[in-house]
Amino acid sequence: MMTPHTNSPASTASLRMHLAAALVLAIFALPAAARAQSSPPQTPSSDQSPDAGPQTDNGTIILKKKKDPDADEPPPPPAPETPKVKNPDNATYSLRVDVPIVNLDVNVVLDKTHQFVPGLKPANFLVLEDGVEQQVQTVRMAQTPITAVMLLEFAANSYYLINDMRNASYSFFQTMRPDDYVAVITYDLKTHILTDFTNNKDVVAQSLQTLTIPGFSDTDMFDALYETLDRTSRIEGRKYIILIGSGRDTFSKLTLDKILAKVKATPNVTIFTIGTGAFLNEMSGSRGGMSSGIRDLNYLQAQNQLKTFAQMTGGLSFSPIFQGELPDIFSQINNSIRNQYVLTYRPTNTKNDGRYRRVKVLLVDNEGHPLQMQDEKHKPLKYSIIARDGYRAKLPVE
Structure with a gap:
């Protein structure tokens, strides 16, 4: 029958020395990356901000990220809320503004020869719509x-x-x-x-x-x-x-x-x-x-x-x-x-009622008096103004 082997004190001390030597060799054999991972994180120095750029191998100078020039500006105030108007039955309504424009073809001819009269200016035309004077915006010749x-x-x-x-x-x-x-x-x-x-x-x-x-x-x-x-x-x-x-x-x-x-x-x-x-x-x-x-x-x-x-x-x-x-x-x-004049104006009556608007065109001089025409011998010339006598306004559904 075999009995267990008992180590002596001398052999125990020798074993401890061998283990310590092996441990030292193992530590030095660890990769540098492992030692770096095991080392505790370094605290940034006082002159290095937390938003510093990544470290480089070119030296100890670290380039900081460029800050947004507007970063220090205070944010703009929020837009005011649009007032909410509650419509009946929560219905949604849209508003359309339709400003009418009237284009009026006007012909001015001499009564005797029926020749077209050229050279009239916008100030020479007086347009009345239902008796109310209208502001003529443009006058152009058309052929x-x-x-x-x-x-x-x-x-x-x-x-x-x-x-x-x-x-x-x-x-x-x-x-x-x-x-x-x-x-x-x-x-x-x-x-x-x-x-x-x-x-x-x-x-x-x-x-x-x-x-x-x-x-x-x-x-x-x-x-x-x-x-x-x-x-x-x-x-x-x-x-x-x-x-x-x-x-x-x-x-x-x-x-x-x-x-x-x-x-x-x-x-x-x-x-x-x-x-x-x-x-x-x-x-x-x-x-x-x-x-x-x-x-x-x-x-x-x-x-x-x-x-x-x-x-x-x-x-x-x-x-x-x-x-x-x-x-x-x-x-x-x-x-x-x-050959005719094309007059453009915005009527003062903007109602879309479908009614017939009577239009009358007159010729006036610079002082607002009826325009007088003369021939080369300074004899008066009679003329006629040919234009529609009116138009029908639009209806609200048009």
């Missing part, structure tokens, strides 16, 4: 291409009327320029579109050449003008209607009052009228008799309707007796269409 509808009466009632219409329509056709757009519409019992808007003069000429044999003798001018106004209102910009006819109306569904209301309500449309049958009326009037008086009365009423359409829209109305008058007539129309 632009035209967009026009030739509305022609083509009915089996009289050869003279058809011949007058043909001569007048061909005279206007000759004044077309390459950048003008023209549509051709005829009317008797109904309206007939011969050609839509085109700047091709050949197409317009071909459509006019088809006017040979009329179908009906009725002339529903009110209905035809209403439909034409309705079509042109869908086109942007200024439009013109060249209405060539006798001015008579037979079986239109619309009355004169309704067509006048339509003319008022249609913006940016100017109507020029060429009355046919003036020579025929002169010939029949020379015969005398009761029938001649009635015919004269009907003719005058028809011509008055044509003049009313033109005056309401700032156009011109003519009743030529001879064909030789047509070139001068369409020269005046072209001067009126292509």
Whole structure:
């Protein structure tokens, strides 16, 4: 049976010496990184701020981070709270301010020669809206291409009327320029579109050449003008209607009052009228008799309707007796269409009530007196101001 081995005191002391030596060697064998991790963190010196940059191997100088120049500035005060207004039923409402601007086309022509009067200044125009003076902001000259509808009466009632219409329509056709757009519409019992808007003069000429044999003798001018106004209102910009006819109306569904209301309500449309049958009326009037008086009365009423359409829209109305008058007539129309003043103002009445506002344009001198014109011999010249007589204000829902 074996007994446990007992160390002597000498052997125990030798063992302790060997263990101490091994411990010293192990400590020196530890990596430098381990000793660094085991060392306690150093406290930053008094001249080194906590936000100092990282240490580098280039020396003992440490570059501090650049401070934000606005860091020392006090923060801006908070924006004041928007006052909250509690609407009924917690509903949300939006407010839109719509300031209307009126653009008014004005033509000034001499009564004797029908020539356009150039060179007028903004101070020469006095605009009254419902009798209240308006501040004219801008006045400029305009000479632009035209967009026009030739509305022609083509009915089996009289050869003279058809011949007058043909001569007048061909005279206007000759004044077309390459950048003008023209549509051709005829009317008797109904309206007939011969050609839509085109700047091709050949197409317009071909459509006019088809006017040979009329179908009906009725002339529903009110209905035809209403439909034409309705079509042109869908086109942007200024439009013109060249209405060539006798001015008579037979079986239109619309009355004169309704067509006048339509003319008022249609913006940016100017109507020029060429009355046919003036020579025929002169010939029949020379015969005398009761029938001649009635015919004269009907003719005058028809011509008055044509003049009313033109005056309401700032156009011109003519009743030529001879064909030789047509070139001068369409020269005046072209001067009126292509040369005009465009006035801009903000109406003092800003209500969107849909009511008709009557507008009147006057010419004044520097002292506010009516403007007087003279020729080279200092003789007074009479002139006419051609402009729409008003416009219809917008409705709140527009």
